[in-house]
Amino acid sequence: MTPIENVLNRLEKVKQRQPGQWSACCPAHADKGPSLSIRETTDGAVLLHCFAGCEVGAVVAAMGLQLHELFPPRDVPPGAPKRAARLLTAGQALELLASEATLVFVSAATLLNGRTLTVADKNRLIESVSRINFLRNESIGGGHA
Numbered sequence: 569m570t571p572i573e574n575v576l577n578r579l580e581k582v583k584q585r586q587p588g589q590w591s592a593c594c595p596a597h598a599d600k601g602p603s604l605s606i607r608e609t610t611d612g613a614v615l616l617h618c619f620a621g622c623e624v625g626a627v628v629a630a631m632g633l634q635l636h637e638l639f640p641p642r643d644v645p646p647g648a649p650k651r652a653a654r655l656l657t658a659g660q661a662l663e664l665l666a667s668e669a670t671l672v673f674v675s676a677a678t679l680l681n682g683r684t685l686t687v688a689d690k691n692r693l694i695e696s697v698s699r700i701n702f703l704r705n706e707s708i709g710g711g712h713a
């Protein structure tokens with residue numbers, strides 16, 4: 569199951585707004601209207617935003633998920649596009665960077681709200697930092713000899 573399928577399965581009143589974008593009732597507060605916006609990034613990560621102001625960590629916890637489950641697993645199944653492709657376009661690199669930066673931000677927000685990160689979340693955070701460094705090296709290096 570992909571992260572977006574996993575998330576959508578756990579939400580009520582899911583409605584697709586446009587390709588890659590849904591709305592649903594927020595599980596973290598008593599939601600009458602669909603206050604939760606769900607987006608899938610091009611690399612398969614899920615971005616959540618509650619317009620009533622719930623923090624992402626609370627929404628994720630209310631779904632019974634962990635933060636790292638919003639992001640695709642490290643090992644990409646055969647046939648799926650390679651995450652660490654040699655030649656990324658600037659747009660792809662920025663999209664990846666945005667998705668990793670979101671994970672770092674969500675982790676920080678979770679800690680600031682007095683929650684703790686699971687071991688899996690902590691490992692995923694460390695992986696984010698190494699992916700961001702990878703992206704920097706790729707763009708500074710330009711071509712590989």
Ligand SMILES: [Zn+2]
Nearest residue numbers: 594597618622
């Ligand atoms: Zn909410």
